[in-house]
Amino acid sequence: MIKHFTCVICPIGCEIDVEENGDKVISMKGNKCARGKEFVIQELKEPMRVLTTTVRIKGAEFNMLPVRTDKPIPKRLIPITMEDLAKIEVNAHVKMYKVIVKNIAGTKVNIIATRSM
Ligand code: SF4
Numbered sequence: 402m403i404k405h406f407t408c409v410i411c412p413i414g415c416e417i418d419v420e421e422n423g424d425k426v427i428s429m430k431g432n433k434c435a436r437g438k439e440f441v442i443q444e445l446k447e448p449m450r451v452l453t454t455t456v457r458i459k460g461a462e463f464n465m466l467p468v469r470t471d472k473p474i475p476k477r478l479i480p481i482t483m484e485d486l487a488k489i490e491v492n493a494h495v496k497m498y499k500v501i502v503k504n505i506a507g508t509k510v511n512i513i514a515t516r517s518m
Pocket residue numbers: 408409410411412413414415431432433434435436437438440
């Protein structure tokens with residue numbers, strides 16, 4: 402089966418076509434570097450993404466604090482992660498890179514602030 406991917410590892414965004422059989426890659430074209438190959442292999446196995454979002458904050462200049470995961474998490478866990486983050490409200494003052502939630506959704510990945518507020 403031929404599958405198509407857009408590599409999200411760098412801003413070039415190579416369009417990659419992969420001929421695969423289950424989780425085995427038979428051929429690949431369109432990737433400009435080896436990182437694209439690694440990306441596609443991971444996509445076939447378990448798509449992973451860094452989640453960038455916001456959580457509520459009390460006592461700050463703005464109502465929402467920008468946050469992200471400190472590592473990629475399985476894409477399939479993003480909806481439940483968003484549900485968990487919707488229940489959170491932090492208090493100002495928060496420093497950039499402060500851990501807001503440890504081990505979000507049992508992933509062993511932390512949610513960190515991406516700005517001081
Ligand atoms: S294949 Fe390489 S050059 Fe192309 S988008 Fe991915 S990381 Fe960038």
